[in-house]
Amino acid sequence: MHSSKLRIALCAIVLAGILALSAFMSWLLFPYLEMRHTVHVMGQPNYDTLIVGTSHGKAAIDPIILNNDCGMQAINACLGNERMVDSYYLVCYAEQHTDLKYVILEVDPSYWVLPAQVNPDSLRIYHEIPAGSLKLQYAVDKLLKEDSRNILFEWYLYRNQIFNIKDRWEEKQSDAYKNYDITQFSNAVQIYRSDGFMSINRPETEPEKTDEPIEWNPDNVENDILPMLDRLQRFCEKKGIILIAVTTPIPETTYEKGLPMTADSEAYMKARMDERGITYFNYMHAVREGISLDLDDYSDNDGHMYWDTARDFTGVLAQDLKSIQ
């Protein structure tokens, strides 16, 4: 009996050791990315507007313009591969740290039909939220039904970083990492700003755009999206936060190529937002001064704007936001 108890204790110690080593590996191997900086900035109580959504929002909604034109102190926490569950928890995190008045939720119909994948990109936000009850709830909502390796051995999703382990270790010891330096996130193609906005530079010669946008199909809307939207809305209502949904413009050529499904996606989004009483600004195919639908003003067919297109678009958005302030 004594021997059995000792063995069980040893097993528990070995298991705890493995899990602890795994947690260390997850911390060590995860590269320093812009979301670490964004979450750090979100932890400071000096903004009242949070922009969440996908990469379209990241490149399209410029917080400086929002501040200048309608007085919103905004942080752009959009991210490529950001799902509704991620947006929800970013809002929860922000609400814990600042007096949040507005949430601008950028909704991209193509993300609603994209199956959720658990890979390093999809964990960028989850990884950076500090340990605590919020992260535990986040894990339950995002990872509970997923492969158990994603929680127990998170590092397995980016295990190839083991070949750069020296770099990863030095990075973790560096001042840039400790001080949340953002210099490394900018390059010739794009500039990452401290408010989270990703400014995409215009190239000297316009390249050929070969990406194929995702096709909309209402039957393929992922099961978790609408329930999570409902939770976000309830949370905002409870906390007195104004929730505004926005769909950013896409190139005219992309819109027309995707007809009739692109038009269908607009109708779908409007119906879902109207059902919930969420203020919704749809600019997908908006013909308005200040909004360009010319493919040359976008870096790809999918709809990621160049910095100046974003500046002008945000100006239009700011005017519309003024109407609900």
Add this chain to the structure above:
Amino acid sequence: MGLNSVIFLIFVILSVLIYYMIPKKSQWGWLLIVSYIYYLSNAGWALVFIVTTTVTTWYAGLMLEREQSDSRRRLITAVTLLLNFGILAVLKYTNFAVGNISSLFHLNLPTFKWVLPLGISFYTFQSMGYLLDVCWRRQQAEKNLLHFALFVSFFPQIMQGPIGRYERLAHQFFEEHRFDIRNMERGMQLIFWGLFKKMVLADTAAYYVNAIFDDPERYPGLSIFAILAYSIHLYGDFSGGIDVISGIAVLFGIELDKNFRQPYFAVNLTDFWHRWHITLGSWMKDYVFYPIFLSGWMGSFGKWCRKKFGRKTGRTIPIAIANVMVFLIVGVWHGAAWQYIAYGLYNGLIIGVSGLLVPQFRDWKKKLHIRDDSTRWHVFCVLRTFFIVNISWFFDRALSLKMAFVMMKNAVTCFTPAEILTITVGQSGSAFSTPVAIGVLLVGCLIVFAVSMLCERGVNVAEEIMRRPFAFRLALYAIMLILPAVLGQPPLSEGGFIYAQF
């Protein structure tokens, strides 16, 4: 709740803990509760189907026990079989039938967008086996509906089998089980082994399988590689899943029937089906083959064959025909598409014809001085069977019957192995380069081969490990725990396991 998900892990841990904490008389009741929780959380409204099967089969069993008249017994059995297999047929095969009718008559009939209730193929077969056993007086009817409900819904096996027999499972469910550390260890061994086969072997091979089979025109020169990868993928996925399921059952002190016995060591196709998905094969043998073979019309047909073709051949023809019919059903069971029917016919015809040619094979071996106990002959038979089985996998995995033939043709006319380098294994961050991925597959296969070889020689590998010192075992289990993270790949199929869609 996929078998590899966090929530399933928590569910199993809590279920096992509570199982051993509650009074032993209540253990079966707890198993029933968790089985239905599992079913509800995975299938929701589809619970109505498993409840229908459970109640109708149980009630039919009671009626059969009370009924003395043979014709009424046959009627009760026939109605219950029709109802339950009818539900399975409608849900699984309606769209196939509608699609073929549309195609044949140039119509545009609507198809139905419904999802198959979880485990319907498995629990329907399991229940109908019980019903037939009661009908044939091999089994007494279960008087307690809840006892029977546990037999039908026992959660570890509901997703992908094995297909159990009432006589072997029932007493285990209702016995009292004490906490036994050896059971915990045996269960964990099976679970780790299953996860290794699934997450390291099957999920790595899956990237090649999906890339090539889903776009064979892009990779015409990789058909051979694709089919070999599929043989690894299918075995690792299915047998790995079964090992995990059996391991979980062992944690509760329940031994499920073995479903795999080193199938790629088979010496002929009949032997293969005695080693692969064993419980399906034995179900088919007991409830389809023998009823067909021993039926009146087959008896008359057999008499006619013996008159026409002589005693030996005449006796074998009915067996061959019964085999073809059995495997036709096996093919249809696998899916509602023409390539699965071809899959079943292929297996049935080879087994049927092989049976007919036994005297000829004996003569050829005698002329060629081949001894059955010769090692070289044994190796030849194993490789030959592996080749034959791999041809059948084309039907099983290809997107259509036409594509299966296209890929088979490509396998003999086109060979460009360098194309392999263009296929990425894994997702960003955890992807392996081709040499590493193939290295993982080769080493993994060697490990599985070594263990299988030991099992084939009668070594009980699990017991041998449990005889080793504690420190050795602890180190081994720790390595097995982290191997799926170090070498495994994220699954490509939703739900994680291929047979979860049955």
